[in-house]
């Protein structure tokens with residue numbers, strides 16, 4: 001029988017483990033909430049399976065609990081933040097709060113975060129901003145060697161460099177949240193831990209050959225994740241390169257660096273106050289019309305419904321909130337072993 005955990009149990013497990021590993025109660029609360037919400041919306045690759053990685057990163061000094069974010073440059077409509085290698089979720093939440101104030105004052109605002117650890121699921125932050133009346137963008141790069149091969153290459157040079165864009169919709173925000181690579185690395189890890197193969201086109205092995213075995217990504221010589229786009233991967237590659245420029249270089253995190261703690265990211269966030277820029281009533285009218293315009297398109301054979309970006313996640317969230325989240329055996333084995341090592345009790349199924 002698979003282990004099933006509910007939202008409050010996922011949250012408690014994250015808090016207990018992170019606190020035992022050295023996070024402050026406030027940090028543990030923010031990070032655990034982001035991990036639990038990723039599981040709830042169906043992105044297990046960004047859920048509690050990250051606890052093992054985060055504890056490891058704390059032990060190795062890459063995540064430094066207790067480090068407060070600091071503003072290093074600021075204007076009326078922008079800020080540059082140094083996260084000082086604290087938890088990425090904490091720095092992102094802290095920065096978003098300040099960015100909201102600036103967007104309310106100026107109409108639009110931009111933030112760049114340097115030295116920021118893994119932020120988790122980007123759509124969580126943009127969704128929250130959209131619920132407050134903003135059109136929101138968030139993007140993240142990895143200045144380190146990365147996981148993704150540039151178009152035509154067989155060596156890792158770029159991160160999976162995700163982008164999320166969200167805006168208020170009719171019933172709920174429309175939330176695009178996607179990597180600019182063929183897959184997120186976490187999805188390879190989920191497949192690897194579950195002993196499953198992956199679709200063709202996600203990775204190449206260390207010799208540059210297409211592979212459906214996630215193990216080929218991890219074993220020596222390392223495989224690479226491919227840029228998004230299949231035969232048109234030059235477009236995913238181009239998007240990823242520009243994410244490196246906007247997130248990595250504008251934030252001051254840099255690109256192609258091997259001297260930073262592992263996992264250090266550059267982040268770009270932008271908020272647009274819809275009321276000031278477009279007028280909320282007019283915006284809502286257009287969105288009502290637009291959603292209908294998309295959803296009423298004639299469907300291809302076998303397709304039941306045209307979905308909006310973010311709609312799948314919202315549906316999974318409704319189901320998983322009532323039915324719980326199934327934790328893969330290997331993930332559960334690792335979580336219980338970690339809890340035993342840290343001498344804490346975690347919620348049991």
Ligand SMILES: NC(=O)c1ccc[n+]([C@@H]2O[C@H](COP(=O)([O-])OP(=O)(O)OC[C@H]3O[C@@H](n4cnc5c(N)ncnc54)[C@H](O)[C@@H]3O)[C@@H](O)[C@H]2O)c1
Pocket residue numbers: 043046118119120121122123140160161162164175176177178179183184185187265306307308309310311312313
């Ligand atoms: N923090 C980081 O460093 C980092 C790095 C990489 C990825 N991530 C996260 O990984 C997660 C997974 O990314 P992904 O690219 O694998 O996501 P995905 O491929 O599952 O989904 C991408 C987008 O497509 C939409 N979508 C999916 N099916 C759809 C359908 N049938 N019709 C219409 N829209 C549909 C989703 O709502 C989503 O907005 C994201 O939450 C991302 O933020 C984070």
